Amino acid sequence: MTGMTSSQPLTRSEQLRRLPSRPMRLTPPDGRLVNVHIVTAFIALLLGGIAGLLQSLEHSGRVPIPFGLGYYQLLTAHGILMALVFTTFFILGFFHSGMAVSMDGELYALPRTLAWIGYATMVVGCVFVIVPLLNGTASVLYTFYAPMQASPWFYVGLALFVVGSWIGGAAIFTQYATWRRMYGARTTPLFSFMAVATMLVWQVASLGVAVEVLFQLIPWSFGWVDRVDVLLSRTLFWFFGHPLVYFWLMPAYVAWYLVMPKLIGGRVYSDNLARLSFLLLLMFSIPVGLHHQLQEPGIASHWKLVQVGITLAVVIPSLMTAFALWASMEQAGRARGYGGMFGWLRALPWKDARFAALFWGMLTFIPGGAGGIILASFNLNQVVHNTIFITGHFHLTVATAVALTFIGTAYWLVPHAAGRRITARVNKLMLVQVYTWVLGMAIMSGAMHTVGLFGAPRRTKWIDYGPKEDLATSWVPYQFAMAIGGTILFISVVIAFGIVFHLLLRAPRETAEHPRAEYPLADPPVSGLEVPRWLERWRWWVAALVFLIVAAYVGPVSTMLRDPAPGAKPVKSYLGSEGGSKMPEAAKASTGEPTASTTAPLPGVGGTEVKVQLGEDDGKLFVRPAVDSVAAGKVTFATTNAGSMPHEMVVLRTDIAADKLPEGDGGKAKEVGRIAAVPQMAPKSATQYITLDLKPGTYVLLCNVPGHYSLGQYVAFTVT
Ligand code: HAS
Ligand code: CU
Numbered sequence: 001m002t003g004m005t006s007s008q009p010l011t012r013s014e015q016l017r018r019l020p021s022r023p024m025r026l027t028p029p030d031g032r033l034v035n036v037h038i039v040t041a042f043i044a045l046l047l048g049g050i051a052g053l054l055q056s057l058e059h060s061g062r063v064p065i066p067f068g069l070g071y072y073q074l075l076t077a078h079g080i081l082m083a084l085v086f087t088t089f090f091i092l093g094f095f096h097s098g099m100a101v102s103m104d105g106e107l108y109a110l111p112r113t114l115a116w117i118g119y120a121t122m123v124v125g126c127v128f129v130i131v132p133l134l135n136g137t138a139s140v141l142y143t144f145y146a147p148m149q150a151s152p153w154f155y156v157g158l159a160l161f162v163v164g165s166w167i168g169g170a171a172i173f174t175q176y177a178t179w180r181r182m183y184g185a186r187t188t189p190l191f192s193f194m195a196v197a198t199m200l201v202w203q204v205a206s207l208g209v210a211v212e213v214l215f216q217l218i219p220w221s222f223g224w225v226d227r228v229d230v231l232l233s234r235t236l237f238w239f240f241g242h243p244l245v246y247f248w249l250m251p252a253y254v255a256w257y258l259v260m261p262k263l264i265g266g267r268v269y270s271d272n273l274a275r276l277s278f279l280l281l282l283m284f285s286i287p288v289g290l291h292h293q294l295q296e297p298g299i300a301s302h303w304k305l306v307q308v309g310i311t312l313a314v315v316i317p318s319l320m321t322a323f324a325l326w327a328s329m330e331q332a333g334r335a336r337g338y339g340g341m342f343g344w345l346r347a348l349p350w351k352d353a354r355f356a357a358l359f360w361g362m363l364t365f366i367p368g369g370a371g372g373i374i375l376a377s378f379n380l381n382q383v384v385h386n387t388i389f390i391t392g393h394f395h396l397t398v399a400t401a402v403a404l405t406f407i408g409t410a411y412w413l414v415p416h417a418a419g420r421r422i423t424a425r426v427n428k429l430m431l432v433q434v435y436t437w438v439l440g441m442a443i444m445s446g447a448m449h450t451v452g453l454f455g456a457p458r459r460t461k462w463i464d465y466g467p468k469e470d471l472a473t474s475w476v477p478y479q480f481a482m483a484i485g486g487t488i489l490f491i492s493v494v495i496a497f498g499i500v501f502h503l504l505l506r507a508p509r510e511t512a513e514h515p516r517a518e519y520p521l522a523d524p525p526v527s528g529l530e531v532p533r534w535l536e537r538w539r540w541w542v543a544a545l546v547f548l549i550v551a552a553y554v555g556p557v558s559t560m561l562r563d564p565a566p567g568a569k570p571v572k573s574y575l576g577s578e579g580g581s582k583m584p585e586a587a588k589a590s591t592g593e594p595t596a597s598t599t600a601p602l603p604g605v606g607g608t609e610v611k612v613q614l615g616e617d618d619g620k621l622f623v624r625p626a627v628d629s630v631a632a633g634k635v636t637f638a639t640t641n642a643g644s645m646p647h648e649m650v651v652l653r654t655d656i657a658a659d660k661l662p663e664g665d666g667g668k669a670k671e672v673g674r675i676a677a678v679p680q681m682a683p684k685s686a687t688q689y690i691t692l693d694l695k696p697g698t699y700v701l702l703c704n705v706p707g708h709y710s711l712g713q714y715v716a717f718t719v720t
Contacts, residue, residue: 037093048081049493056486079142121164128157149570208239227567238289266332287552353430357408368396389452444485607634615643
């Protein structure tokens, strides 16, 4: 019965039957919608995997990145493709499928149309993102850390992508609302309850990044404003960034709560516990972004404390989940007659790859989550912040617990939606894929965690402070291990990609006696307690969420608005500083220009000597001539690099003010009116002398190592 026909109130036991009476089966139009999403996700997974492989080979120190691609360019591509494109397309595809099967067997017309529009908008957004990524104008790393600046089209693409995901979310909300209007008295199926809670997290969280992109990054990258408030932009980003990780995790929880028990022949352990944990995730996963900014100056420590407190609160629903999952496995095992403390583990279907993928995902989340609790503690965070320990943490959480769960879910969802079957041979290959992933990640993430404790930085191409630097040298074997793990992972990605395409296009079709791959959703518990109505009073929950956000954010953000730090000019740093064909070179003396030398000119030969110091003071870069003007004639600049990074000195004769030079390529200023240059000097290297015949006029002395001009390394110089 569908409930539409009966107007009498439902009996208690009817209310408890929350599953549709029809077999769970996607209709062909819904199947197409779902598979288009999943296939897009897997294409992103493959491309992101290639980027990851090249990065980790670079880290081995033996295989440089080919094709003139830059490390930071690949790192940005890897982050965007894996963490945004793969996850979001997968999640929406999975959710549309579950909304269809658990609510009346198919998507209603409006939600289906919205889902397609959302999909198309996201694809257009991706194209806008990919073009600047490929041409090297968006190597800003995944977390959009202003003042690193990308091409404005990159941000426009991201904004479109987010808007597309909102339209996809609207599809889920309208399916839910329509169903609720029709079946008011019935308890909402657990799947749709969870999908709605997850999309609410996404909806609220992405408002933060939307504000950052629309009001800060887009105007600044188009050049309509020239400075950006870095602290505010990071705070808005992390308002989004932490709930983002729960937007990835909650769909994995859907599979763990609902699919895993079905695969082991059990039931959902507790329907109400599952719902409550999702509500707690909705409320507590947003007001916690400051735990990513614990080392950020400019935010008072009491606000950090408040948000760390809420961070520990958001751990609770995960611990509830761990309890419930363990319990449903133990129940199913014992029901099959296996006893003992851990004997019931033997009853689990280890040879079923759909289960193995979920199980290893869950198991990995135990150390992954424990690592998160370590990171949330201020003192421990100080030890590992910005080290590759963090990268190790999220390769356990998102890149294994979540990614492996999504892959394992695709293994039944894709053939189900395509009307095909899973054969024993493919199941074996899936097992190979699951175990190669676990092995590769154990090596890679293990090495990252360990070497992070020794201080190895994250987001860094290669660091070698020279042969005598014992600390940096001690990182090398771990970097090599990361490359081995990364290579195994890449093999696993390729297998997963192959399996998904096989299941979509080649696997045997369903027949009368061999049905298609099952859509495995577990039944609610037998002795189900009624689901209290207040669990679904979304207005209350959203109001509570708004209250928490206000309590956690209004304080620190109003301080930032009242007392803004001086804005930062754009830095397009890494484009030029890593080698490769697209990378502009640091200044070299050009033919016809005077050259610098370490030999001082003899007295009387070099004219007036002007000592110039290059360097940096408390992070501020400078060019510091001993005098700011000199009489026309022969002048020798005696240049020293007193800093701790390489610098150079370019001499321009120009009427343009020193701070107004036009922008050149790759984070450099345009060298208008250049007359000479002292090429890059290593820190503390020998003084370089360059003798020039200077005419009266205004000059600019600057360091044009990419990014240094925009960090203020220039000075005006007058010749009278
Ligand atoms: Fe995190 C940084 C804290 C969870 C992802 N995190 C990151 C970044 C990412 C990320 C991507 O406080 C880097 C961002 C960047 O680029 O800078 N994280 C936490 C905490 C949790 C946590 C407290 N993180 C996640 C999840 C992620 C994720 C989930 C992705 C999906 N994280 C941090 C902090 C930082 C951070 C700091 C910033 C560090 C810095 O300095 O930059 C918690 O919510 C975790 C709670 C989870 C548990 C585990 C429960 C276990 C379960 C499995 C049960 C399995 C069973 C199997 C029962 C307590 C549910 C049975 C087994 C048998 C043997 C039978
Ligand atoms: Cu976080």
